[in-house]
Amino acid sequence: MDKKKIFITYNIPEAGIKLLLKKGYDVEVYSGKKLISKSELIKKVKNADGIITLLTDKIDKQVIDAMQRCKVIANYAAGYNNIDIEYAKAKGIIVTNTPDVLTDSTADLTMSLVLACMRQFNEGEKLMRSNKFQGWRPKLLLGYELKNKIFGILGMGRIGFAVAKRAYAFGCKIIYYSSKRHTDAEQLLKAKRVSLHTLVRESDIISLHVPLMEKTKKLLNKKLLSQMKNTSVLINTARGEVIDEEYLISLLKKKKIFAAGFDVYENEPKVNPELLKLENVVLLPHLGSATHEARNAMSELAAKNIIAVLSGRKSLTPVN
Ligand code: GLV
Ligand code: GLV
Numbered sequence: 001m002d003k004k005k006i007f008i009t010y011n012i013p014e015a016g017i018k019l020l021l022k023k024g025y026d027v028e029v030y031s032g033k034k035l036i037s038k039s040e041l042i043k044k045v046k047n048a049d050g051i052i053t054l055l056t057d058k059i060d061k062q063v064i065d066a067m068q069r070c071k072v073i074a075n076y077a078a079g080y081n082n083i084d085i086e087y088a089k090a091k092g093i094i095v096t097n098t099p100d101v102l103t104d105s106t107a108d109l110t111m112s113l114v115l116a117c118m119r120q121f122n123e124g125e126k127l128m129r130s131n132k133f134q135g136w137r138p139k140l141l142l143g144y145e146l147k148n149k150i151f152g153i154l155g156m157g158r159i160g161f162a163v164a165k166r167a168y169a170f171g172c173k174i175i176y177y178s179s180k181r182h183t184d185a186e187q188l189l190k191a192k193r194v195s196l197h198t199l200v201r202e203s204d205i206i207s208l209h210v211p212l213m214e215k216t217k218k219l220l221n222k223k224l225l226s227q228m229k230n231t232s233v234l235i236n237t238a239r240g241e242v243i244d245e246e247y248l249i250s251l252l253k254k255k256k257i258f259a260a261g262f263d264v265y266e267n268e269p270k271v272n273p274e275l276l277k278l279e280n281v282v283l284l285p286h287l288g289s290a291t292h293e294a295r296n297a298m299s300e301l302a303a304k305n306i307i308a309v310l311s312g313r314k315s316l317t318p319v320n
Pocket of ligand 1: 078102288
C-alpha cells in the first residue's frame with residue numbers, strides 16, 4: 001500500500017512532525033522561506049491525505065476543491081476563521097483546531113497586555129532607551145492598579161475563563177458577556193453575567209475572547225466603544241476584525257479611553273499607521289500562543305488529529 005501523504009504548510013515545531021513520521025506517513029513540510037502562496041498551496045494539497053495549516057493560510061472553496069483525497073485539515077491554531085469549514089464538511093473533510101493547549105499561554109499574554117497598558121510599560125521603556133530618565137519622581141508615568149477594578153470578559157470560553165482566573169487573583173471583580181452561562185466562573189470567581197451594553201459601560205478593563213464569525217464581526221462597534229469609561233483599558237488577543245478598529249483608534253487619539261493592548265489587527269499583518277503614532281497603545285505581533293509549551297503541544301495535537309482521522313478514529317478536537 002502507498003504511504004499516506006501529509007502536507008504541512010510551514011515548518012512548525014517538530015514534535016508533531018516526529019509523531020507523523022513515526023506512524024510511517026510520508027510527510028512533506030513546505031520549504032519556502034515565506035508563507036506558501038495560494039497557487040503553490042493548490043498544487044501541494046492535491047495528493048495529500050491530511051494537511052496541517054496555519055491561521056494565515058486561507059483555505060477557501062478553491063483550495064478545498066483542489067484536494068483530491070484529503071480527509072483531514074488540522075489547523076495549527078485555536079481559531080479557524082481562515083477555513084471554509086462548511087464547505088470542507090460538505091466535501092467530507094474533517095477540520096480540527098488546537099484548543100486547550102494554548103489557553104494558558106494566551107491568558108498569560110493577555111494579562112501581560114493588561115498590566116503593560118495599566119502601568120504604561122511602553123512609555124517607561126521608551127524613556128529608558130532614549131536616556132531621558134532623570135530619577136524617581138512623584139508623578140512619573142502614573143497608571144492604575146488592578147485591585148477592585150471591574151474586569152469585563154467578552155466571551156467566556158476556555159481562554160476567557162483562564163484570563164478571568166488570573167484577573168480574580170489580582171483582586172478584580174469579574175463580569176462577563178457570553179452566549180452561554182459559565183457556572184464555574186460564577187461559583188469560583190463570583191463572576192456576573194451581564195449584557196454587552198452593561199459590560200462595556202461598567203468595565204475598567206475589557207478583554208476580548210470571542211472567535212471570529214459572521215456574528216462577531218465588528219461586535220464592538222462605534223456605539224458600544226463610545227460608551228467605555230475614560231479610564232478604561234481594552235485588550236484584544238482574539239481577532240482584529242471583532243472591533244471597529246478605526247473608531248477605536250479615533251477614541252485613543254482623543255484620549256477617550258486610557259489605553260489599548262493589541263495582539264491582533266484588522267488587516268493583519270498590515271497595521272494601521274495611525275496606531276503606530278499613538279502613545280496609549282501596546283502593540284504585539286500576534287503572540288498569544290507563542291510559548292515553547294503551547295507551540296509544541298499544538299504541533300502534537302495537530303498531528304494526533306491527523307493520525308486519528310486517517311486511522312478511522314474520531315478526531316480529538318473537530319470543529320465541523
Ligand atoms: C491564534 O490566534 C489561534 O487562534 O490559535
Ligand atoms: C479557545 O480555545 C477558547 O475556547 O477560548
